[in-house]
Amino acid sequence: MSGFEVALSPVNLLFVAIGVLVGTIVGLLPGLGPTASLALLLPLTFSLEPATAIIMLAGIYYGTMYGGRIPAILLRLPGDSSSVMTTLDGYPMTQQGRAGPALGITAIGSFLGGTVAIIGLTFLAPVVANFASSIGAPEMFALTVVGVMMISLLGSGSTWKAIAIAGLGILVSVVGLDPIDGTQRLTFGSIELSGGIDIVPIAVGLFGLGEIFHSMETGAHEALKSTKLGRILPTRVDWLRSRFAILRSSILGFFVGLMPGGGGTISSVLAYGMEKRISKRPKKFGKGAVEGLAATETADNASSNSAFIPLLTLGIPPNAVLAVIYGALLLQNITPGPELINEEPDVFWGVIASMYIGNVLLLILNLPLIAAFVQILRIPGYVLNPIIVVVALLGVYSVNNTMFDVYVAIVFGVLGYLLKKWRFDLGPFILGFILGPIMEVQFRRAMLMSDGSLGIFVERPVSLAMFIVVAIAISFTVINFLRSRRTGRQTAGSRVMHAVTHSDEYAEEVREDSLLDDGSETELEAGTDSAATGEPAAGGPERIPSGTGASEARPDSPEKPTTAVRKAPPPLDQQQ
Template identity: 70%
Template sequence: MTETLNGLAYGFSVAFQPENLLFVLIGVTVGTLIGLIPGLGPVATIALLLPLTFNLEPAGAIMMLAGIYYGSMYGGRIPAILLRLPGDASAVVTTFDGYPLAQQGRAGPALGITAIGSFLGGTIAIIGLSFLAPSLATVAGSIASPDMFVLAAMGLLMIAFIGSGSKVKALVAAALGIIVAVVGLDPNTADARLTFGNFELTSGIHIVAVAVGLFGIGEIMFNAEKGFYAGLGKTVLTRVLPTKADWVMSRMAILRGSVIGFFIGIIPGGGGTISSVVAYGVERRFSKQPKKFGKGAIDGLAATETADNASSNSAFLPLLTLGVPPNPVLALIFGALLLQNITPGPQLVNEHPDVFWGVIASMYVGNVLLLLLNLPLIGLFVKLLRIPGRVMAPIILMVAVAGVYSVRNSMFDVLMCIVFGIVGYFLRTFNFDLGPFILGFILGPILEDHFRRSMVLSDGSFAIFFSRPVPLVLMALLLVVVVWIVIDSRRQSRRPTMDHFQEAERSLGGIDTGAAAKQGSRAAAVRDDGNRDPGTRSPE
């Protein structure tokens, strides 16, 4: 306890440095603003802004990226509620009750309760992170290479099995990411691998080029084909703060969502999508008016938003302590740490306490700033949604290309970015989830390094993975999850019809991250529900 409080005190001394406070403010503001753009979401936001952190101090850079992450989670809820355009898969559940509330003229209270719930959920998760992280880092220090290999492999497989869309496609995407990661020189023998005689490829493919290409250029190409959002109509917000009745109805939902989001966030493959679905389902079962869910239940909206933001904060626990990113966004932040020559893991708290404790302390500050930004400035953010997507797309494209070039002043990186933009477009077109790809790219070198070390320790015997308790427990856990998912998928496939939540429950087997694009194309077909009469319900 004393060690944690001392660490937090040091972290706040780092976070309250003027330049770091500025980075946190920039992070949460930019994250909120870019989260407003339907179709981008937090993964694309981090990917696009990753080059900006290259020349910053490590602590400030990661504070800013963390702020962008949970800031974009706040901002992404605004188009989900007002336009029924979810920026990412987790925001799909937000549309179930958020959009009906907006159609009923209660857009203000809907946005207000999400801001308050997100703040409370994030704060509770950060408190849990503060007290669990040091202990887990201490335990993680005794983890050996066989344990790390199985842990990284389990994280990748869990994301494939409980992540988005087809399991086979997710595994294929992860395998492609691993293949791209091994391009370059072998770290042990210096032999060229998959370079095809190209000298530029001997240094490997840079993470910024891969990330910006997949999630930036690829997303723009995909949205251009499906149709950009037309912009918000003349929606007027009156009251922003929820009423006393709204708060009474939502307060327990916020508490339950905070706890659910925290624990699901630290599981590889959990993240916002699963936490949103689970919290929504739990709240529907606790509700005295379950039939109202899907028609404008403010407690359902509060639960899913609270859980989503709680999970986005607790997800930093495995990254900072084990060095294993549990979701695609944290994989990109992992890459940002590598750009700063910092390797996340058990030694981070000792070798770079300013980063470890500074980032945790900055989350307290960032959540307060987000609350102060989101409640009084919601009206301004809504006005920004009136800018059509076709105007924003060229600006985003120019920022993406300039950012990639600025990292190493390399036109080859720009070429690779364009190549991976085309790859990302085709993967999205054929309904492949991009999350496992980037996680495979990040975890590939970790898997290879610890596998080789394990083989050296065991003289080439695979028995080393079955003779230690940690790998056995992890493999048993993975087996249980796989069996449960198979049984659940069969049970769901026997149901001929589904309502909103049943469809979300099925998403535990995989919410399609293309859902945002599908919702976007549907909205493009009607060219903007926001231009309709607020009293008219949009057809399902």
């Protein structure tokens, strides 16, 4: 009950409401997504008390989660990878004139899924914290390795790109002073870099400014045209079709959220596939199936809330969004981990209790205010984007009152734009940046414990089991890579064999068709240069203009026209 005493205080109640409202408004801006929205709003919490700051950030978190679904449903503009699943049935419902019920079932499913996850979080978090308090440096190092590898392997996009970008994040994290002996690393003589690079300018630049720069180039943020919402609450038929999908997806999303890297994307995909397989009308999925939309949103919200368990109890952020919240906790001089429940009980239980309140506020605010939120989407991007950039840079400056942070944010904004353009997933970068120092410190502590022997990692059962998980995950990735390459080679080989098989026959036909009655060769063989330049070959006939039939003789051409050249046989895949 102490958590509710903290969460229900007037100040905390006010800030969780502000967090939910502001998070929803910022989250619905197309292209930003929860991570970018949270990074942009992070500076708002620096002047608050630790418990109030984290409660507000939690409200912003699930506010942005719901807000990002509005452009995904109305404009088919997903703000993050998990929102892609929302567009599959949400946008078709909008096209059918059922945008209101689509937004309504999203709000209700998110509320129910979040509530189930928060109940599980309440009972499971203390158990995990007690277990985590008994593990040492080797286990913590193994756990961070599992987190980085699973996030890289299970993330969206290319696996190798994800691993490379996670490595880049770890490299950036070592800039500054050595945590053990204080040696300067990668500072290049800069006083500012000797203190390391703060997470705020990196998060704001990489996710916030980078996304905005990319949307400016691609024109992703287009103003919403006239869209009729209709009734907001789902119909009785919608509810009957969705009720069991919501129940199943709540449970599935809760357990997926406990895994490193098992955030909203994986839970949404698994829930959608499960419901499509169970459904009596699977062909309706992708064409406006309300149960498909309810399943993805419920699982997404459930996994997002249960992901707080490894963050608060183990100190391991399981996804990029919670990595930003992890950084906010560090800025408040709070270190997430097994001792948080004992050292900062007000923060631990206050955050969990605020989730109940925030989830209710999210439902109360969003159902009646959906129509008002939609009006924000009618503001063109060329008006909103410059305002967001200026406010974000002002927020970055306010953290340490130094222009160096602003320059860092701009540099990482350009880097985020380029990585987005080159189709890199940015999530592994911020996770590598957060987990890199933890990996280093825990590894060096383990080496001190074992006098430099690596055998300590296989002598302890927990760390051994975690490294076995990493080895299995890497093995599956390599096997799938080799299998895909083999499949590609077989496909390419079949095409080559098809071409070789038909080459002799095709060459003979072309040879016959290219010969005139007097035995001389046509322009096809005698004038290859003319075919490229458009000029007639020396001593050869004038080239027939494009669009003229091959059998039509020109006034100055021979009486007998050349025979039309036959087309090459179609590729194998077209024949099939």
